[in-house]
Amino acid sequence: MLGIDDPKIWSAYVLCILSAIFCVIYGVVNWNKGDEVVRLEDKKWVEDEKKSEKGL
Amino acid sequence: MGHNLDAHTFPELLGKRFNSKSIQGFSGLVIFLFIPLYSAAVLIGAARFLETTFPAYINFNVALLIYTLIICAYVLAGGLKGVMYTDALQGAIMFIGMTALLVFTYVKLGGVVVAHQALGSLTASVPPKLVEAGHMGWTSMPKFGSTLWWNLVSTIVMGVGIGVLTQPQLAVRFMTVKSNKEINRAVLVGGVFILFMTGVAFVVGALSNVYFVNNPAFGKVSLAVAGGNIDKIIPIFINSAMPTWFIYLFMLTLLSAAMSTTSSQFHALGTSIGRDVFEKVILGGKNVKYTVPITRVGIILGVIATVILGYKLPGSVIAIATAIFFGLCASTFLPSYIGALFWKGMTKAGVMASMFTGFFGTAFWLLFIHQKESEALGLCKFIFNKPTLAKFPWVVVDPIVIMLPVSLAVAFSVSLFTKKMNKEHVNACFKNI
Numbered sequence: 001m002l003g004i005d006d007p008k009i010w011s012a013y014v015l016c017i018l019s020a021i022f023c024v025i026y027g028v029v030n031w032n033k034g035d036e037v038v039r040l041e042d043k044k045w046v047e048d049e050k051k052s053e054k055g056l
Numbered sequence: 057m058g059h060n061l062d063a064h065t066f067p068e069l070l071g072k073r074f075n076s077k078s079i080q081g082f083s084g085l086v087i088f089l090f091i092p093l094y095s096a097a098v099l100i101g102a103a104r105f106l107e108t109t110f111p112a113y114i115n116f117n118v119a120l121l122i123y124t125l126i127i128c129a130y131v132l133a134g135g136l137k138g139v140m141y142t143d144a145l146q147g148a149i150m151f152i153g154m155t156a157l158l159v160f161t162y163v164k165l166g167g168v169v170v171a172h173q174a175l176g177s178l179t180a181s182v183p184p185k186l187v188e189a190g191h192m193g194w195t196s197m198p199k200f201g202s203t204l205w206w207n208l209v210s211t212i213v214m215g216v217g218i219g220v221l222t223q224p225q226l227a228v229r230f231m232t233v234k235s236n237k238e239i240n241r242a243v244l245v246g247g248v249f250i251l252f253m254t255g256v257a258f259v260v261g262a263l264s265n266v267y268f269v270n271n272p273a274f275g276k277v278s279l280a281v282a283g284g285n286i287d288k289i290i291p292i293f294i295n296s297a298m299p300t301w302f303i304y305l306f307m308l309t310l311l312s313a314a315m316s317t318t319s320s321q322f323h324a325l326g327t328s329i330g331r332d333v334f335e336k337v338i339l340g341g342k343n344v345k346y347t348v349p350i351t352r353v354g355i356i357l358g359v360i361a362t363v364i365l366g367y368k369l370p371g372s373v374i375a376i377a378t379a380i381f382f383g384l385c386a387s388t389f390l391p392s393y394i395g396a397l398f399w400k401g402m403t404k405a406g407v408m409a410s411m412f413t414g415f416f417g418t419a420f421w422l423l424f425i426h427q428k429e430s431e432a433l434g435l436c437k438f439i440f441n442k443p444t445l446a447k448f449p450w451v452v453v454d455p456i457v458i459m460l461p462v463s464l465a466v467a468f469s470v471s472l473f474t475k476k477m478n479k480e481h482v483n484a485c486f487k488n489i
Contacts (some may be wrong), residue, residue, distance in 0.1 A: 003172030006196040016255055023247020027240060034236030039488065045059040045231070052064060052331075052347075 057397065058231030060487050066224035066324070067332040069231070070389070073396040073485055074404045074477065077336050079411065084332025086388055086415060087224050088325055090381055092358055095321045096365035097377035099123055100287060102314040103366065108291035109303055120366045126311065127318050128359060146312035151249060153309025154256040160298055161260050165267065174266045181269055181277050194262045203452045210454035211379045218456060219382020222389040225324035253313075257290070264293040271296075285371035318362075322355050329354035376428065379454065387414035387459035391467035399471075400482050406471030414463035421455035428452075 004010040057063075061072040067087065071080025099120060106119035114122070165171035172195060179193035190202020198204035220226070233239055261278070268274040268281045273296070282288040294306050330351025335344060369377065391410045395402030422429040423436060424445045430436045431443040444451050 003169035003176065004195045005176060008197045009195050013259075016251055020247045020251040023243050027242075027244020027247070030240035030243075032237065034238075034240045036235035036237075038234070039059070041059045041062070041487075042234070045062055045064075048062060049064055049232070 057485055057489060060485055060489075063231065064228075065327045065331055066227045066389075067328060068336075069227075070392055070396055070407070071332070071336065074392075074402070074407050075481060076404050076408070077341070079392075079404070079407055080332050081337035082408075082411060083224075083389065084328035084336075086384070087328040088333065088354065088358070090384055091224075091321050091325045091328075092361040092365055093377050094381040095318050095325075095358070095362045096369060097374045097381075098314050098317050098321070099127075099362060099366045100369065100377075101374050102310045104287050105291040105294075105307065105310050108288060108295050109307060117367065120363065123311075123314060124359065124363050124366075127315055130315050131319050131322060131355075143316055146316045147249065149312045150309050151252055153306050153312075154252045156302060157260055157294070157298075157306065158252070158256045160302065161263050161267075164297060165263060171263055171266060174270070175263055178265055178269055178277070181265075183277065183279060186279075194265055201449060203448075206449060206452040206454070210452075210457045211383075212375065215379040215383045215386075215454045215456045216375075218390070218460065219379070219384075219386040222385040222393055223382070224328070224385070224389075225320040227393070228324065229320075260293070261289060264289055264297075267293060267297050287372055287374045322358055325358040326351040326355035329357075370432065380422065380429065383454060383456040383459075384415065384418050386456055387418045387463050389414070390460060391464045395467055395471070400486065401471060401476065402467065403471045403474045403477060405474035406467045406469075409470040410463045410467030413466045414459055417459040417462060418455040421459060425450055426453070426455060 001007075001010040002013060004013065057073065058069055061069065063069040063072050065084070067080045067083035070083055071077060102123045103116055103119035106114055106122065107116045162168050162171055165174060176193060176195040179196075182191045182193060186204070190199035190204040192199055198208055230239075233242075264278045268276060268278050274281050278289045278293070279286065282292055295303055298306070330347045330349075334350045335341060335347045339346065388411050391414070392402070392407040395407065423433055424430055424440075427444045436445060437443055
Protein backbone atom coordinates (compact mmCIF):
# COMPACT_ATOMS: atom_id res chain seq x y z
CA MET A 1 0.00 0.00 0.00
CA LEU A 2 1.18 3.57 -0.84
CA GLY A 3 4.31 2.06 -2.39
CA ILE A 4 5.38 0.49 0.92
CA ASP A 5 5.65 -3.32 1.14
CA ASP A 6 6.01 -3.87 4.89
CA PRO A 7 2.51 -3.86 6.45
CA LYS A 8 3.98 -2.69 9.77
CA ILE A 9 5.23 0.49 8.13
CA TRP A 10 2.26 1.32 5.91
CA SER A 11 -0.17 0.55 8.73
CA ALA A 12 1.72 3.01 10.97
CA TYR A 13 1.57 5.60 8.15
CA VAL A 14 -2.15 5.08 7.56
CA LEU A 15 -3.04 4.88 11.27
CA CYS A 16 -1.29 8.19 11.95
CA ILE A 17 -3.44 9.88 9.30
CA LEU A 18 -6.62 8.13 10.50
CA SER A 19 -5.86 9.22 14.09
CA ALA A 20 -5.53 12.82 12.96
CA ILE A 21 -8.83 12.54 11.05
CA PHE A 22 -10.44 11.05 14.17
CA CYS A 23 -9.17 14.06 16.15
CA VAL A 24 -10.77 16.41 13.62
CA ILE A 25 -14.12 14.56 13.79
CA TYR A 26 -13.97 14.51 17.60
CA GLY A 27 -13.21 18.21 17.67
CA VAL A 28 -16.04 19.08 15.27
CA VAL A 29 -18.62 16.93 17.10
CA ASN A 30 -17.64 18.33 20.51
CA TRP A 31 -16.84 21.89 19.38
CA ASN A 32 -19.47 23.51 21.62
CA LYS A 33 -19.59 20.91 24.38
CA GLY A 34 -17.88 21.03 27.75
CA ASP A 35 -18.73 24.53 28.92
CA GLU A 36 -18.15 24.91 32.66
CA VAL A 37 -19.28 27.52 35.13
CA VAL A 38 -16.48 29.85 36.22
CA ARG A 39 -16.01 29.30 39.97
CA LEU A 40 -14.39 31.39 42.64
CA GLU A 41 -11.35 29.06 42.61
CA ASP A 42 -10.91 29.64 38.88
CA LYS A 43 -10.97 33.42 39.28
CA LYS A 44 -8.50 33.30 42.16
CA TRP A 45 -6.18 31.05 40.15
CA VAL A 46 -6.17 33.45 37.19
CA GLU A 47 -5.44 36.42 39.47
CA ASP A 48 -2.58 34.59 41.23
CA GLU A 49 -1.14 33.51 37.89
CA LYS A 50 -1.22 37.06 36.58
CA LYS A 51 0.52 38.30 39.72
CA SER A 52 3.36 35.79 39.55
CA GLU A 53 3.82 36.35 35.80
CA LYS A 54 3.96 40.11 36.29
CA GLY A 55 6.66 39.66 38.92
CA LEU A 56 8.84 37.84 36.42
CA MET B 57 -7.74 20.20 40.26
CA GLY B 58 -5.02 22.75 39.59
CA HIS B 59 -7.50 25.53 40.33
CA ASN B 60 -8.91 23.73 43.42
CA LEU B 61 -5.39 23.55 44.82
CA ASP B 62 -4.28 26.93 43.48
CA ALA B 63 -1.30 25.18 41.90
CA HIS B 64 0.70 27.07 39.28
CA THR B 65 3.49 24.65 38.42
CA PHE B 66 3.60 20.93 37.75
CA PRO B 67 5.58 20.13 40.96
CA GLU B 68 3.15 22.35 42.92
CA LEU B 69 0.19 20.34 41.62
CA LEU B 70 1.78 17.08 42.81
CA GLY B 71 3.01 18.65 46.07
CA LYS B 72 -0.37 20.14 47.00
CA ARG B 73 -2.36 17.10 45.85
CA PHE B 74 -0.31 14.87 48.19
CA ASN B 75 0.23 17.50 50.85
CA SER B 76 4.00 17.24 50.71
CA LYS B 77 6.72 19.83 50.37
CA SER B 78 9.27 17.07 49.73
CA ILE B 79 7.35 15.87 46.67
CA GLN B 80 7.16 19.43 45.32
CA GLY B 81 10.82 20.14 46.08
CA PHE B 82 12.12 16.88 44.64
CA SER B 83 10.08 17.27 41.45
CA GLY B 84 11.25 20.88 41.09
CA LEU B 85 14.88 19.86 41.51
CA VAL B 86 14.65 17.07 38.91
CA ILE B 87 13.12 19.49 36.40
CA PHE B 88 15.64 22.25 37.16
CA LEU B 89 18.62 19.92 36.79
CA PHE B 90 17.57 18.01 33.69
CA ILE B 91 15.51 20.33 31.51
CA PRO B 92 18.69 22.01 30.13
CA LEU B 93 19.46 18.70 28.40
CA TYR B 94 16.23 19.01 26.42
CA SER B 95 16.55 22.75 25.76
CA ALA B 96 20.11 22.10 24.52
CA ALA B 97 18.70 19.56 22.05
CA VAL B 98 16.27 22.20 20.73
CA LEU B 99 19.02 24.78 20.43
CA ILE B 100 21.40 22.37 18.69
CA GLY B 101 18.71 21.58 16.12
CA ALA B 102 18.23 25.26 15.31
CA ALA B 103 21.98 25.98 15.25
CA ARG B 104 22.73 23.05 12.91
CA PHE B 105 20.30 24.53 10.39
CA LEU B 106 21.85 27.99 10.58
CA GLU B 107 25.34 26.50 10.24
CA THR B 108 24.31 24.56 7.13
CA THR B 109 22.47 27.53 5.57
CA PHE B 110 25.37 29.99 5.87
CA PRO B 111 28.49 27.80 5.88
CA ALA B 112 30.72 30.62 4.67
CA TYR B 113 29.76 32.99 7.47
CA ILE B 114 28.54 31.03 10.46
CA ASN B 115 29.95 27.96 12.14
CA PHE B 116 28.05 25.86 14.69
CA ASN B 117 29.43 27.71 17.73
CA VAL B 118 28.44 31.12 16.38
CA ALA B 119 25.03 29.79 15.30
CA LEU B 120 24.39 28.45 18.79
CA LEU B 121 25.26 31.81 20.30
CA ILE B 122 23.07 33.72 17.81
CA TYR B 123 20.07 31.52 18.57
CA THR B 124 20.65 31.84 22.31
CA LEU B 125 20.76 35.63 22.03
CA ILE B 126 17.61 35.74 19.89
CA ILE B 127 15.75 33.48 22.31
CA CYS B 128 16.98 35.44 25.35
CA ALA B 129 15.84 38.70 23.74
CA TYR B 130 12.47 37.13 22.96
CA VAL B 131 12.06 35.77 26.48
CA LEU B 132 13.08 39.08 28.07
CA ALA B 133 10.88 41.19 25.83
CA GLY B 134 7.87 38.96 25.44
CA GLY B 135 7.54 37.30 28.81
CA LEU B 136 8.26 33.71 29.57
CA LYS B 137 5.13 31.81 28.90
CA GLY B 138 4.60 33.75 25.71
CA VAL B 139 1.31 35.44 25.00
CA MET B 140 -1.30 33.19 23.44
CA TYR B 141 -1.21 35.21 20.20
CA THR B 142 2.54 34.78 19.72
CA ASP B 143 2.15 31.07 20.40
CA ALA B 144 -0.60 30.89 17.80
CA LEU B 145 1.50 32.79 15.26
CA GLN B 146 4.52 30.57 15.89
CA GLY B 147 2.32 27.50 15.52
CA ALA B 148 0.90 28.80 12.25
CA ILE B 149 4.39 29.47 10.85
CA MET B 150 5.50 25.97 11.88
CA PHE B 151 2.43 24.41 10.29
CA ILE B 152 2.95 26.24 6.98
CA GLY B 153 6.68 25.45 6.96
CA MET B 154 6.23 21.73 7.62
CA THR B 155 3.32 21.38 5.17
CA ALA B 156 5.40 23.05 2.44
CA LEU B 157 8.35 20.76 3.28
CA LEU B 158 6.17 17.64 2.90
CA VAL B 159 4.56 18.79 -0.35
CA PHE B 160 7.88 19.89 -1.90
CA THR B 161 9.55 16.61 -0.97
CA TYR B 162 6.81 14.43 -2.48
CA VAL B 163 6.59 16.61 -5.63
CA LYS B 164 10.37 16.57 -6.06
CA LEU B 165 10.47 12.77 -5.76
CA GLY B 166 7.61 12.15 -8.19
CA GLY B 167 4.60 11.70 -5.88
CA VAL B 168 3.71 9.74 -2.75
CA VAL B 169 3.72 6.18 -4.17
CA VAL B 170 6.71 6.72 -6.49
CA ALA B 171 8.75 8.29 -3.67
CA HIS B 172 7.97 5.42 -1.30
CA GLN B 173 8.80 2.81 -3.95
CA ALA B 174 12.08 4.56 -4.71
CA LEU B 175 12.90 4.56 -0.98
CA GLY B 176 12.03 0.85 -0.76
CA SER B 177 14.39 0.09 -3.65
CA LEU B 178 17.35 1.59 -1.77
CA THR B 179 17.65 -1.34 0.62
CA ALA B 180 20.91 -2.43 -1.05
CA SER B 181 22.42 0.99 -0.23
CA VAL B 182 21.95 0.64 3.53
CA PRO B 183 25.42 1.03 5.13
CA PRO B 184 26.80 -2.37 6.31
CA LYS B 185 27.08 -1.14 9.89
CA LEU B 186 23.33 -0.41 9.96
CA VAL B 187 22.54 -3.77 8.31
CA GLU B 188 24.50 -5.43 11.09
CA ALA B 189 22.42 -3.52 13.64
CA GLY B 190 19.18 -4.82 12.08
CA HIS B 191 18.35 -2.26 9.34
CA MET B 192 16.23 -3.92 6.64
CA GLY B 193 15.56 -0.91 4.43
CA TRP B 194 13.86 2.45 4.95
CA THR B 195 10.36 1.14 4.31
CA SER B 196 10.68 -1.92 6.57
CA MET B 197 10.75 -2.40 10.32
CA PRO B 198 14.23 -3.27 11.62
CA LYS B 199 14.86 -6.98 12.35
CA PHE B 200 12.82 -7.98 15.42
CA GLY B 201 14.91 -7.86 18.61
CA SER B 202 17.93 -6.23 16.93
CA THR B 203 19.78 -3.17 18.27
CA LEU B 204 17.93 -0.87 15.85
CA TRP B 205 14.57 -2.47 16.64
CA TRP B 206 15.04 -1.79 20.36
CA ASN B 207 16.28 1.70 19.61
CA LEU B 208 13.25 2.48 17.43
CA VAL B 209 10.58 0.82 19.57
CA SER B 210 11.85 1.43 23.10
CA THR B 211 13.59 4.79 22.75
CA ILE B 212 11.99 6.66 19.86
CA VAL B 213 8.42 5.32 19.96
CA MET B 214 7.92 4.57 23.67
CA GLY B 215 10.49 6.92 25.26
CA VAL B 216 9.31 9.97 23.40
CA GLY B 217 5.69 8.88 22.88
CA ILE B 218 4.97 8.14 26.54
CA GLY B 219 7.43 10.67 27.94
CA VAL B 220 5.56 13.55 26.33
CA LEU B 221 2.65 12.98 28.72
CA THR B 222 4.64 14.21 31.70
CA GLN B 223 6.51 17.14 30.24
CA PRO B 224 6.27 19.70 33.05
CA GLN B 225 6.25 22.68 30.68
CA LEU B 226 3.32 21.11 28.78
CA ALA B 227 1.35 19.71 31.73
CA VAL B 228 1.22 23.17 33.30
CA ARG B 229 -0.68 24.46 30.26
CA PHE B 230 -3.70 22.34 31.10
CA MET B 231 -4.22 24.48 34.18
CA THR B 232 -4.61 27.61 32.05
CA VAL B 233 -7.59 26.05 30.24
CA LYS B 234 -10.94 27.55 31.17
CA SER B 235 -13.17 24.53 30.60
CA ASN B 236 -13.44 21.15 28.86
CA LYS B 237 -14.72 22.99 25.78
CA GLU B 238 -11.25 24.35 25.06
CA ILE B 239 -9.77 20.87 25.44
CA ASN B 240 -12.35 19.42 23.03
CA ARG B 241 -11.43 22.08 20.48
CA ALA B 242 -7.72 21.55 21.07
CA VAL B 243 -8.09 17.87 20.09
CA LEU B 244 -8.94 19.00 16.54
CA VAL B 245 -6.01 21.40 16.25
CA GLY B 246 -3.52 19.27 18.21
CA GLY B 247 -4.23 16.02 16.38
CA VAL B 248 -3.47 17.58 13.00
CA PHE B 249 -0.59 19.71 14.30
CA ILE B 250 1.27 16.77 15.86
CA LEU B 251 0.96 14.78 12.63
CA PHE B 252 2.43 17.66 10.65
CA MET B 253 5.34 18.27 13.05
CA THR B 254 6.66 14.84 14.00
CA GLY B 255 5.07 12.94 11.13
CA VAL B 256 6.56 15.18 8.44
CA ALA B 257 10.00 15.07 10.09
CA PHE B 258 10.00 11.25 10.11
CA VAL B 259 8.74 10.96 6.52
CA VAL B 260 11.01 13.62 5.03
CA GLY B 261 14.04 12.38 6.98
CA ALA B 262 13.65 8.92 5.46
CA LEU B 263 12.82 10.22 1.95
CA SER B 264 15.92 12.44 1.91
CA ASN B 265 17.82 9.21 1.15
CA VAL B 266 16.12 8.99 -2.27
CA TYR B 267 17.07 12.59 -3.09
CA PHE B 268 20.70 12.19 -2.02
CA VAL B 269 21.28 8.82 -3.72
CA ASN B 270 19.70 9.94 -7.01
CA ASN B 271 21.45 13.31 -7.06
CA PRO B 272 24.85 12.99 -8.81
CA ALA B 273 26.25 15.78 -6.62
CA PHE B 274 25.89 13.45 -3.61
CA GLY B 275 25.28 9.85 -4.78
CA LYS B 276 25.24 8.60 -1.18
CA VAL B 277 22.65 7.87 1.52
CA SER B 278 21.71 10.67 3.95
CA LEU B 279 23.83 9.37 6.83
CA ALA B 280 26.97 9.42 4.65
CA VAL B 281 26.11 12.87 3.23
CA ALA B 282 25.77 14.22 6.80
CA GLY B 283 29.16 12.77 7.73
CA GLY B 284 27.56 10.43 10.29
CA ASN B 285 25.86 13.25 12.23
CA ILE B 286 22.14 12.56 11.85
CA ASP B 287 21.29 15.99 13.27
CA LYS B 288 22.54 17.49 9.98
CA ILE B 289 20.43 15.39 7.57
CA ILE B 290 17.32 17.60 7.39
CA PRO B 291 19.33 20.89 7.30
CA ILE B 292 21.48 19.62 4.40
CA PHE B 293 18.44 18.24 2.59
CA ILE B 294 16.50 21.49 2.83
CA ASN B 295 19.49 23.60 1.81
CA SER B 296 20.23 21.58 -1.30
CA ALA B 297 16.77 20.44 -2.41
CA MET B 298 14.49 23.35 -1.63
CA PRO B 299 14.10 26.79 -3.27
CA THR B 300 15.90 29.67 -1.54
CA TRP B 301 12.74 31.35 -0.27
CA PHE B 302 11.75 28.10 1.40
CA ILE B 303 15.09 27.90 3.21
CA TYR B 304 14.32 31.23 4.84
CA LEU B 305 10.75 30.20 5.59
CA PHE B 306 12.06 27.05 7.23
CA MET B 307 14.58 29.08 9.22
CA LEU B 308 11.64 31.09 10.53
CA THR B 309 9.79 27.83 11.24
CA LEU B 310 12.70 26.52 13.29
CA LEU B 311 13.13 29.79 15.11
CA SER B 312 9.41 29.78 15.95
CA ALA B 313 9.61 26.21 17.22
CA ALA B 314 12.76 26.96 19.22
CA MET B 315 11.27 30.13 20.71
CA SER B 316 7.98 28.62 21.79
CA THR B 317 9.65 25.47 23.18
CA THR B 318 12.59 27.07 24.96
CA SER B 319 10.55 29.89 26.47
CA SER B 320 8.24 27.35 28.12
CA GLN B 321 11.22 25.20 29.12
CA PHE B 322 12.96 28.15 30.77
CA HIS B 323 9.71 29.11 32.46
CA ALA B 324 9.36 25.59 33.91
CA LEU B 325 13.01 25.65 34.92
CA GLY B 326 12.82 29.04 36.66
CA THR B 327 9.60 28.36 38.55
CA SER B 328 10.89 24.93 39.60
CA ILE B 329 13.84 26.40 41.43
CA GLY B 330 12.16 29.66 42.56
CA ARG B 331 8.69 28.56 43.55
CA ASP B 332 9.02 24.82 44.16
CA VAL B 333 12.47 24.32 45.65
CA PHE B 334 13.31 27.68 47.21
CA GLU B 335 9.96 29.13 48.29
CA LYS B 336 8.35 25.85 49.40
CA VAL B 337 11.22 23.73 50.71
CA ILE B 338 14.02 26.08 51.75
CA LEU B 339 11.83 28.92 53.05
CA GLY B 340 8.99 26.61 54.14
CA GLY B 341 6.42 28.53 52.08
CA LYS B 342 6.46 31.45 54.50
CA ASN B 343 8.35 34.08 52.57
CA VAL B 344 7.60 34.91 48.94
CA LYS B 345 9.91 37.95 48.75
CA TYR B 346 12.77 35.99 47.18
CA THR B 347 10.75 33.86 44.77
CA VAL B 348 10.98 36.20 41.77
CA PRO B 349 14.72 37.01 42.10
CA ILE B 350 15.58 33.30 42.58
CA THR B 351 13.41 32.38 39.60
CA ARG B 352 15.29 34.92 37.49
CA VAL B 353 18.68 33.62 38.67
CA GLY B 354 17.44 30.08 37.97
CA ILE B 355 16.55 31.02 34.41
CA ILE B 356 19.95 32.63 33.84
CA LEU B 357 21.71 29.54 35.20
CA GLY B 358 19.49 27.37 33.01
CA VAL B 359 20.37 29.37 29.89
CA ILE B 360 24.08 29.11 30.71
CA ALA B 361 23.80 25.34 31.32
CA THR B 362 21.91 24.98 28.03
CA VAL B 363 24.58 26.82 26.04
CA ILE B 364 27.41 24.85 27.67
CA LEU B 365 25.61 21.58 26.90
CA GLY B 366 25.00 22.83 23.35
CA TYR B 367 28.76 23.20 22.88
CA LYS B 368 29.80 20.06 24.73
CA LEU B 369 27.30 17.45 23.54
CA PRO B 370 28.47 15.21 20.68
CA GLY B 371 26.88 14.91 17.21
CA SER B 372 23.67 12.91 16.54
CA VAL B 373 22.47 13.85 20.02
CA ILE B 374 19.11 15.59 19.45
CA ALA B 375 16.96 12.44 19.54
CA ILE B 376 19.00 10.89 22.38
CA ALA B 377 18.93 13.98 24.63
CA THR B 378 15.20 14.38 24.02
CA ALA B 379 14.54 10.72 24.78
CA ILE B 380 16.63 10.84 28.00
CA PHE B 381 14.65 13.79 29.38
CA PHE B 382 11.31 12.36 28.27
CA GLY B 383 12.10 8.91 29.70
CA LEU B 384 13.31 10.37 32.98
CA CYS B 385 10.13 12.44 33.32
CA ALA B 386 7.89 9.47 32.47
CA SER B 387 9.43 7.06 34.98
CA THR B 388 9.68 9.70 37.71
CA PHE B 389 6.36 11.51 37.33
CA LEU B 390 3.84 9.53 35.25
CA PRO B 391 2.57 7.08 37.93
CA SER B 392 2.17 9.93 40.45
CA TYR B 393 0.57 12.21 37.86
CA ILE B 394 -1.96 9.55 36.82
CA GLY B 395 -2.63 8.72 40.49
CA ALA B 396 -3.03 12.38 41.39
CA LEU B 397 -5.66 12.90 38.70
CA PHE B 398 -7.52 9.60 38.68
CA TRP B 399 -6.99 7.62 41.91
CA LYS B 400 -8.17 8.91 45.26
CA GLY B 401 -6.42 6.00 47.01
CA MET B 402 -2.90 7.09 46.01
CA THR B 403 -0.86 7.94 49.12
CA LYS B 404 2.01 10.32 49.83
CA ALA B 405 4.35 7.40 50.59
CA GLY B 406 3.32 5.71 47.33
CA VAL B 407 4.17 8.83 45.35
CA MET B 408 7.53 9.32 47.06
CA ALA B 409 8.52 5.67 46.60
CA SER B 410 7.49 5.74 42.94
CA MET B 411 9.34 8.99 42.23
CA PHE B 412 12.57 7.84 43.86
CA THR B 413 12.40 4.45 42.14
CA GLY B 414 11.67 6.02 38.76
CA PHE B 415 14.35 8.68 39.02
CA PHE B 416 17.21 6.70 40.55
CA GLY B 417 16.34 3.57 38.57
CA THR B 418 16.47 5.52 35.29
CA ALA B 419 19.72 7.23 36.34
CA PHE B 420 21.25 3.81 37.19
CA TRP B 421 20.08 2.36 33.87
CA LEU B 422 21.55 5.27 31.91
CA LEU B 423 24.84 5.27 33.82
CA PHE B 424 25.49 1.53 33.99
CA ILE B 425 23.28 -0.44 31.57
CA HIS B 426 22.12 1.40 28.40
CA GLN B 427 25.34 1.37 26.45
CA LYS B 428 24.83 4.47 24.33
CA GLU B 429 24.68 6.68 27.42
CA SER B 430 26.81 4.66 29.85
CA GLU B 431 29.67 4.71 27.33
CA ALA B 432 29.33 8.45 26.72
CA LEU B 433 28.99 9.33 30.43
CA GLY B 434 31.96 7.13 31.39
CA LEU B 435 31.12 6.47 35.06
CA CYS B 436 30.71 2.73 34.52
CA LYS B 437 34.11 2.54 32.81
CA PHE B 438 35.65 4.56 35.64
CA ILE B 439 34.31 2.30 38.41
CA PHE B 440 34.09 -1.14 36.78
CA ASN B 441 36.49 -0.72 33.86
CA LYS B 442 33.86 -1.74 31.28
CA PRO B 443 31.39 0.34 29.28
CA THR B 444 28.26 -1.40 30.66
CA LEU B 445 27.37 -3.93 33.35
CA ALA B 446 24.83 -5.80 31.21
CA LYS B 447 24.74 -7.87 28.03
CA PHE B 448 22.60 -7.73 24.86
CA PRO B 449 19.64 -7.09 24.64
CA TRP B 450 19.59 -5.13 27.94
CA VAL B 451 22.26 -2.72 26.74
CA VAL B 452 19.89 -1.45 24.02
CA VAL B 453 16.63 -1.50 26.00
CA ASP B 454 15.55 2.02 26.91
CA PRO B 455 15.15 2.67 30.66
CA ILE B 456 11.48 3.60 30.19
CA VAL B 457 10.61 -0.02 29.28
CA ILE B 458 11.95 -1.26 32.64
CA MET B 459 11.62 1.67 35.02
CA LEU B 460 8.12 2.91 34.12
CA PRO B 461 6.42 -0.43 34.92
CA VAL B 462 8.56 -0.75 38.09
CA SER B 463 7.68 2.79 39.14
CA LEU B 464 3.96 2.08 38.46
CA ALA B 465 4.07 -1.15 40.47
CA VAL B 466 5.81 0.61 43.37
CA ALA B 467 3.29 3.48 43.35
CA PHE B 468 0.35 1.07 43.40
CA SER B 469 1.65 -1.44 45.94
CA VAL B 470 3.06 1.12 48.41
CA SER B 471 -0.21 3.09 48.23
CA LEU B 472 -2.18 -0.02 49.15
CA PHE B 473 -0.29 -0.55 52.41
CA THR B 474 0.41 2.97 53.64
CA LYS B 475 -1.56 5.65 55.44
CA LYS B 476 -4.40 7.01 53.32
CA MET B 477 -4.65 10.70 52.56
CA ASN B 478 -7.02 12.78 54.69
CA LYS B 479 -10.52 12.34 53.20
CA GLU B 480 -11.42 16.03 53.46
CA HIS B 481 -8.24 17.01 51.62
CA VAL B 482 -8.87 14.50 48.86
CA ASN B 483 -12.46 15.69 48.49
CA ALA B 484 -11.23 19.28 48.25
CA CYS B 485 -8.81 18.23 45.48
CA PHE B 486 -11.60 16.52 43.54
CA LYS B 487 -14.21 19.23 44.16
CA ASN B 488 -16.48 19.61 41.11
CA ILE B 489 -14.57 16.94 39.20
